[in-house]
Amino acid sequence: MLFSEILGHEHLKNHLIRTASLGRIPHAQLFVGPEGSGTLPLAIAYAQYIICGNSSTENTGGNEACNLKFNQLGHPDLHFVYPTVTNEEVKSKPKSLDFLKEWRQFVSESPYGGLFDWYKLLDVKNKQGEIRVDDAQEIVKALALKSHEGGYKVMVIWMAEKMNIAAANKLLKLLEEPTDKTVFLLISENEEDILQTIRSRCQVVHCNGVPAADITDALISRENTDAKTAQKIAHQAQGNYNKALKLIRQEDEDFPFEQWFVQWVRAAFRAKGNATAIHDLIAWSEEIAGLGRETQKKFLNFCIDMFRQALLLNYQATDLVYLEPQVANFQLEKFAPFVTGNNIEEIFKELAEATYLIERNGNAKIVLTDLSIKLTRLIHKHS
Numbered sequence: 220m221l222f223s224e225i226l227g228h229e230h231l232k233n234h235l236i237r238t239a240s241l242g243r244i245p246h247a248q249l250f251v252g253p254e255g256s257g258t259l260p261l262a263i264a265y266a267q268y269i270i271c272g273n274s275s276t277e278n279t280g281g282n283e284a285c286n287l288k289f290n291q292l293g294h295p296d297l298h299f300v301y302p303t304v305t306n307e308e309v310k311s312k313p314k315s316l317d318f319l320k321e322w323r324q325f326v327s328e329s330p331y332g333g334l335f336d337w338y339k340l341l342d343v344k345n346k347q348g349e350i351r352v353d354d355a356q357e358i359v360k361a362l363a364l365k366s367h368e369g370g371y372k373v374m375v376i377w378m379a380e381k382m383n384i385a386a387a388n389k390l391l392k393l394l395e396e397p398t399d400k401t402v403f404l405l406i407s408e409n410e411e412d413i414l415q416t417i418r419s420r421c422q423v424v425h426c427n428g429v430p431a432a433d434i435t436d437a438l439i440s441r442e443n444t445d446a447k448t449a450q451k452i453a454h455q456a457q458g459n460y461n462k463a464l465k466l467i468r469q470e471d472e473d474f475p476f477e478q479w480f481v482q483w484v485r486a487a488f489r490a491k492g493n494a495t496a497i498h499d500l501i502a503w504s505e506e507i508a509g510l511g512r513e514t515q516k517k518f519l520n521f522c523i524d525m526f527r528q529a530l531l532l533n534y535q536a537t538d539l540v541y542l543e544p545q546v547a548n549f550q551l552e553k554f555a556p557f558v559t560g561n562n563i564e565e566i567f568k569e570l571a572e573a574t575y576l577i578e579r580n581g582n583a584k585i586v587l588t589d590l591s592i593k594l595t596r597l598i599h600k601h602s
Contacts, residue, residue, distance in 0.1 A: 220264040220289065220330070225257050226433045226460055228426060235265045235424075244269060244371070245422040246397040249379070249405045249413070252426030254333035255459030259326065259377060261426065262404040263289070263297075266373040269402065270296050285368060292323045295367040298374045300358060302334070302348030302381040304341060314353040331461040334378055334408070338513050345511045347578070350382040355389035362393070362401050371400045379405040380412035387414045394420040428458015442467050455541045476521040479507060481546045483522075483591065484554070490595040500591040508583035515583055519574045526566055529558040562600040569593050 222232045238244065252258040267273065271285035288294040299322060303313040315322070321340055329336055338348055358374055366372050376382075382390065394403065394417060405421060407413055434453035437460065438444040444452070444467055456463035464470075483503055489496035507515060528542045533555040544551055558566070573590045577583055 220260055220267055222264045222268070225260050225264060226437055227429045228257060228261060231261065231424060231426065232264075235261075236268065239265070239269050240274070244402060246401060247394050247403040247405070247421040249407060249410070249418060249421035249423045250426060251407050251410045251423060253408055253428055253459065255331050255456070255461035255463070256426045256428050257331055257460065258406045258426050259375075260330040262375055262406055263292075263326070263330075266297055266375065266402070266404060267294075269371050270294060270368060270373060272370065282368065292326055296370070296372045298358070298361045298372070299377065300350055300354045300374065301337070301377040302350055303354075304338075304343045304346040304348050306341065312351070312353050314351065314357055316357060329461070331459075331464070333461055334381075335513055335517050336461070338511075343511060343513060347512055347580075348378075348381055350376070350378070350386050352383070352385035352389055355382075355386040358390065358393065362398060366400065371402055373402045373404060376403065376405045379407045379417075380409045382413075384414075387417060391416055391420075429456075429460045430458070431456075434458075434460055434463050438463060438467055455543065457541055476518050477544050477546050477549075479503075479518060480522055480525055481544070481549045483594070484598065487591065487595045487598050490592075491599055497592075500595070501588055504584055504587035504591055507587055512577055512580075512583070515577050515587075516574055519570050519577070523567060523570050526558055526563065526570075529555040530560075530563050533558055557598055562597045565600075566594070566597050569597070 222236070225232065250258040250262050267286065267289045271282045271289065273286070285294065289297070292299075299319075300315045301318075301322060303309075303315060303318055305311060305313050309317045318341065325332060325337055325340055334348070341348075362372060362374060364372075376390075391414070397403075403421070405413070405417075410418065410423070431450075431453040434456055435446070435449045438449035438452060439446060442449075442464070448467075452463050452466045455466060483500075486496055486499040486503055490500055507518065510518075525542065528540050529551060531537075531539045532551055540551070542551065569590055573586050576586045
């Protein structure tokens with residue numbers, strides 16, 4: 220993967236190239252950035268640079284055979300670990316090697332893709348992905364082998380926050396006593412969810428969202444989008460190139476989220492003093508509870524965004540409003556007055572609590588019903 224193919228992050232690319240060229244390569248780095256910011260392709264490009272001994276900003280000029288292997292993500296000195304789940308083929312103790320074919324497909328087709336996209340490819344249903352101790356044992360085995368090229372070996376751990384305690388503890392031992400010319404590249408969206416002792420042993424590289432101008436240029440050049448549409452999509456994407464691609468290709472999963480959200484808040488409005496509407500909220504909770512846990516968590520995060528956008532609109536911060544709901548007869552401008560400083564903090568708190576409980580396998584129907592009843596009270600507490 221070429222550095223020139225990665226959107227934005229020029230200062231980070233220059234930093235990585237410069238330190239590698241000078242031979243100052245930390246044995247463990249943690250790339251932290253939001254979905255769609257390009258942390259994964261950036262880490263792969265960096266791994267290619269140091270393994271193949273490249274010598275230019277285009278990530279070429281070193282070992283050409285080595286660079287060709289990277290094009291197929293098949294270089295024997297490049298290793299990946301990522302969250303997995305059981306399925307029809309892998310019924311117990313799943314590990315990354317069991318899904319290598321799917322992983323290469325995912326990275327090739329969606330290098331800016333997020334955890335939800337990966338789970339969708341795996342068809343996780345109601346399960347939650349995890350990096351387990353079996354993966355940590357495979358890391359130990361892989362790094363015990365001699366380097367194929369005689370140089371560096373790189374272990375990329377994608378979504379490192381999904382490591383369970385047993386895997387994290389085993390990895391910690393490797394980070395404390397690294398073997399020569401072994402580089403760990405951890406990738407995370409939520410730095411605080413990683414074991415602190417692991418974070419303290421990594422050099423942290425923070426990646427911001429992709430600048431709107433870079434997303435606009437990429438949509439024009441790579442997706443043949445007209446300039447006006449590209450600018451609009453880039454604004455809506457908010458630094459997430461993965462989201463921009465879904466919007467331009469009309470694959471955005473947020474549209475059913477909008478429908479569910481509007482159905483939810485409308486039922487909450489009707490429910491005050493109306494016992495019949497409570498049944499609508501319960502029915503809504505049952506419908507959402509029937510979805511997979513990852514979909515439920517993503518939807519609740521979408522709800523947080525909707526309430527935040529409504530608050531910004533209510534306080535006239537229109538330049539920061541990027542959501543444009545497509546649901547018939549729903550206007551954010553009319554909903555915004557019901558989201559104020561008097562209720563937003565409690566709304567956020569309840570949504571975060573519900574996400575936390577679902578993450579920990581709480582009964583989704585009970586969690587969402589409780590959240591719905593609380594929303595009914597909070598939505599009328601706007602003044």
